[in-house]
Structures are given as structure tokens and as C-alpha cells.
Amino acid sequence: MTTYVSIMPMQKITDVFKTDLHESLKDKQIDPSMLSPFQKILLIADGTLTNILEVFLNEPIGVIKLSEEIISVTEDILPLEIKVGTEVMKRQILLQGKISQQNWLYANSMIVLKRVEEKFRKKLIESHIPIGKLWVKHKTETFKEIVNYAKEPAGYLSDYFEIKEADKLLSRTYRVFSNRQPVMMITEKFPDNYFF
Numbered sequence: 446m447t448t449y450v451s452i453m454p455m456q457k458i459t460d461v462f463k464t465d466l467h468e469s470l471k472d473k474q475i476d477p478s479m480l481s482p483f484q485k486i487l488l489i490a491d492g493t494l495t496n497i498l499e500v501f502l503n504e505p506i507g508v509i510k511l512s513e514e515i516i517s518v519t520e521d522i523l524p525l526e527i528k529v530g531t532e533v534m535k536r537q538i539l540l541q542g543k544i545s546q547q548n549w550l551y552a553n554s555m556i557v558l559k560r561v562e563e564k565f566r567k568k569l570i571e572s573h574i575p576i577g578k579l580w581v582k583h584k585t586e587t588f589k590e591i592v593n594y595a596k597e598p599a600g601y602l603s604d605y606f607e608i609k610e611a612d613k614l615l616s617r618t619y620r621v622f623s624n625r626q627p628v629m630m631i632t633e634k635f636p637d638n639y640f641f
Contacts (some may be wrong), residue, residue, distance in 0.1 A: 454524055455616050468504075469591070469594055470488075470594055473593075473594045473595055473596065474596065475587055475594060475595075475596045475615070480615075481640055481641045482509055483501060483592075483640045483641075484500045484615065484639075484640050484641075486639075487615075487617075487633075487635065487640065488594060488615065488617050489591070489617075491588075491589045493568055493575075493577030493578060493581060494540075494550070494575075494577055494633065495540060495575040495577050495578055496577070496578075498540060498549055501640070502542060502549065504542045504543060504544040504545060505542075505543040505544070506540050506541065506542060506543065506549065506575065507540075507541055507542075507543045507573060508538050508539070508540065508541075508573040508574065509538060509539040509540075509541050509548070509573075509589070510536065510537075510538050510573065511536075511537040511538060511539065512532070512535075512536060512537045513534065513535070513536040513537075514535055514536075515532060515533070515534050515535075515558065515571070516532070516533060516535060516561070517529075517532050517533075518530065518531050518533055519532065522555070522630075524592055524620055524627065524630055525555065525557055525620070525627045525629075525630055526626065527557055528629055531557065531559075532557075532558050532559065533555050533556060533558060534554075534555070534556040534558055534566075534569070534570075535553070535554070535555050535556075536552045536553065536554055536556070537551070537552070538551075538552050538553075538575075539551055539552075539605055540552070540575065548605045548606055549635065549639065550632045550633055550634065550635045551602055551605060551606075551614075551633070551635070552631055552632065552633045552634070553631070553632050554576070554592050554629055554630065554631040554632075555626065555629060555630050556569070556629040557627070557628050557629065560623070560624075560627075560628040561623075561628055561629075565579060568582075576629075581627075582622070584624060586624075588621070588622040588623075589619045589620070589622075590619060590620045590622065591617060591618070591619045592619055592620055592630070592638075593617070593618040594615075594616070594617050594618075595615075595616045595617075595618075596613050596614070596615055596616075596637065597613065597614055597616065598610060598611050598612070598613060598614075599612050599613065599614050599636065602614065602634065606636050606639075612636060612637075612638070613636070613637045614631060614634040614635060614636055614637065615634070615635060615636075615637045616632055616634040616635075617632070617633055618630065618631070618632040619631060
């Protein structure tokens with residue numbers, strides 16, 4: 446059975462995107478002083494997260510696909526500016542160390558297929574290359590906009606990180622724009638005791 450974690454409440458999106466990390470985290474009851482510098486980098490970085498992780502962890506990072514399906518949405522999704530019936534790809538992945546076999550990060554994404562170049566879409570489906578590296582490979586111009594930060598119980602994701610269900614995950618959700626339109630929305634999560 447495939448289970449999808451909700452990316453965020455789809456009925457509404459705040460029209461004010463905060464650029465100050467400390468202010469944004471405090472609004473979500475996350476104490477910035479309790480985060481390591483690298484955790485802050487992971488939450489605010491607008492570059493390719495996989496490359497950042499590889500440098501910090503000193504190992505190559507691979508993608509483990511947990512699920513991937515193409516669906517037509519059954520409700521309007523305001524953050525992606527799409528209407529009922531739009532075809533999207535929903536996928537869940539883990540970023541895993543190729544040497545340690547450690548799962549470092551979980552991500553779920555929703556991608557508006559008609560807004561993505563065909564070659565990029567094909568590679569996304571066929572390969573195990575992280576999205577960020579595909580952007581670089583295809584020289585795709587992108588802009589990320591943070592939608593939300595969260596701290597929440599790991600729940601069923603705890604199995605992937607070998608932690609307890611009640612242990613906390615830190616996460617961020619962001620929209621990715623290309624050609625001035627939102628093409629995907631991604632939520633990335635990792636245990637709050639990682640990356641100190």
C-alpha cells in the first residue's frame with residue numbers, strides 16, 4: 446500500500462513568504478538556537494541539497510525511490526497554481542549515503558508534468574539521480590521559494606531513520622519555479638538529531 450505524506454495544507458497558502466530564517470522558525474515553534482549551523486544551512490539553502498550533503502558527509506549520495514505515480518489532481522492546488530484535473534507526478538524518495546547506506550533525508554514532491562521539459566521528465570522517471578543534480582545536468586534555471594518549516598513526530602518515517610515514532614523531524618517545504626511558473630513543490634525531512 447502506498448502512503449503519501451501531505452506536502453502541506455492544499456486549500457490555502459500564506460501570501461507572505463518570510464526570508465528571515467530565525468523569524469520563520471520561531472513562528473513554527475522551532476528554537477533556532479537549538480539548531481546546528483549545518484541544520485540551518487539545510488533548512489534555508491537554495492542550492493542543490495545533495496551536493497551540500499555530499500560535502501558535509503564526505504560520501505556520494507544516491508536516491509532510493511519509495512514510490513512514484515502520475516495522477517490527475519482532484520482539487521485545486523494553490524501553491525502550484527494548478528486546477529482540478531492537472532496531471533502531476535507524486536514521488537517519495539530517500540537520499541542515502543552510497544558508502545554508509547545511511548538514510549540522511551526523506552523527500553516527497555509533486556511535479557507539474559506539463560511545465561517540465563520532456564528530457565528532464567524522462568530522466569526523472571527512469572534514473573535515480575536527485576532532482577537537484579538533474580537541474581544542473583539539464584541547465585534548468587530555477588528559483589526556490591520557502592513555503593513552510595515544521596518540526597513534527599517522525600511517525601512511520603521513523604523506520605527509515607531507525608528512530609522512534611515520537612522522535613522529531615525537521616522539515617522545509619518549498620516551491621520551485623522555472624520560466625516564472627511553479628513547476629514543483631518539495632518537502633524535505635530529516636531527524637532533528639542529525640547533522641550536529
